[in-house]
Amino acid sequence: MVNKIQVGISACLLGENVRFDGGHKRLAFAVEELSPFVQFCPVCPEMALGLSSPRPALRLVKTEPNDTKLQFSRDPKEDLTVPMRHFATQKIASLLHLSGYIVCAKSPSCGMERVRVYESDSTNSSKNGVGIFTQELMRNMPWLPIEEDGRLCDPALRENFIARIFALHELNQLCETHLTRASLISFHSRYKLLLLSYCQRQYYELGRFVAGIGQWDSLDDFVYEYRHLLMTLMSNQASRQGHTNVLQHVQGYFSHRLTSSQRSELTLLIEHYRQGYQPLLSPITLLKHYLAQYPDVYLSQQRYFDPYPEILRLRYGV
Structure with missing residues (x-):
């Protein structure tokens, strides 16, 4: 393959210490097996907003029936929803060349599914949310293959994702050349x-x-x-x-x-x-x-x- 496949990825999955606890979630399959064929574009939306690592934990909060906010767990008055959506819009505009994206599961910024969402006036929660950044990614690039690190441990889901990114890469190459x-x-x-x-x-x-x-x-x-x-x-x-x-x-x-x-x-x-x-x-x-x-x-x-x-x-x- 002349050109490597361009794939976005949550920076913590490449082993970068950018998580809220100062650590990472290195995904061996990406770093060790995919890297010969893929050029990764690492993104940490929370660090991009100027937050440090370590930092106070964030969470999704349901404020209205159809409205979810991104807030600090211990300081709900500070709302990062608008800044995160603004960053996502700007960043995604530079990612249209990608052929896939691997996101960090359970993250209020990057999770693809089953992200915990808390009720605004109680400790009750449900696992039915999508991270704010990934939500914008899916809305603006509905064709893009997206998977979570945890789901890629499933052989069938892994095979499906890789088949999709190779196919989309070939189509993207065709569109760029002839x-x-x-x-x-x-x-x-x-x-x-x-x-x-x-x-x-x-x-x-x-x-x-x-x-x-x-x-x-x-x-x-x-x-x-x-x-x-x-x-x-x-x-x-x-x-x-x-x-x-x-x-x-x-x-x-x-x-x-x-x-x-x-x-x-x-x-x-x-x-x-x-x-x-x-x-x-x-x-x-x-x-x-x-x-x-x-x-x-x-x-x-x-x-x-x-x-x-x-x-x-x-x-x-x-």
């Missing part, structure tokens, strides 16, 4: 099998959308909408049945060239994957073996077989 209707259609064609594994209904809807590219006067407007639809589709969790459908589809390309025993072996391996006895890597490895023996132009271009570097070992657990 964007034409033909190149965009070619990009979509390369991702067809991968997209089919996520959601069949949205796959066909996106296919119809791409087929209508000639009806758009502005290619930039089309790409803006396509990017959002693509990332929405890929935000679905690919199921075993979805992958099984794709594997069986690919199997059809080789059936007439395989011996009876080879076809039986491949069929059984795909079935064992569907039943959960084998990881996805097993049938894909055998299919790639047959693709090397019996080259096919369409299949050889499909990102489904290599959506990200194999060294990341992401298909062992899905």
Whole structure:
């Protein structure tokens, strides 16, 4: 890869001592495994507001039915909501080139989900909030893949996130270098099998959308909408049945060239994957073996077989 993938990240996850307690939450997966492929853009919204580390803890406070404030836990009179939203708006304007973002879980500034929100007049709380900075990030860049450090410990969520940032990076590179209707259609064609594994209904809807590219006067407007639809589709969790459908589809390309025993072996391996006895890597490895023996132009271009570097070992657990 000529250019590394640009990914935003909460600075504490890179090991920077910027947390309220003066410490960090170093995310080994990011620092040790992703760093060869990713250039991180670290941000600590609270430090950016001029706060120190260590500092008094912040929390989200529900002041009205549809209004949440960012306040100090022990001094609710000092409200940082407006400054935080102002910083977020300014900062996000410089982050539009990103292909993903990793945020710190539970943070009142950066948490993506289930952030604790306190009642203004009691100690009662509920875990249904979103950090103020991340809330603005999601609102201004709805297509951007965002994940929390804790959720990335889940093999399926990790694989999904990495597949999305690699796909968006490739699309962003295309937009920066040689964007034409033909190149965009070619990009979509390369991702067809991968997209089919996520959601069949949205796959066909996106296919119809791409087929209508000639009806758009502005290619930039089309790409803006396509990017959002693509990332929405890929935000679905690919199921075993979805992958099984794709594997069986690919199997059809080789059936007439395989011996009876080879076809039986491949069929059984795909079935064992569907039943959960084998990881996805097993049938894909055998299919790639047959693709090397019996080259096919369409299949050889499909990102489904290599959506990200194999060294990341992401298909062992899905």
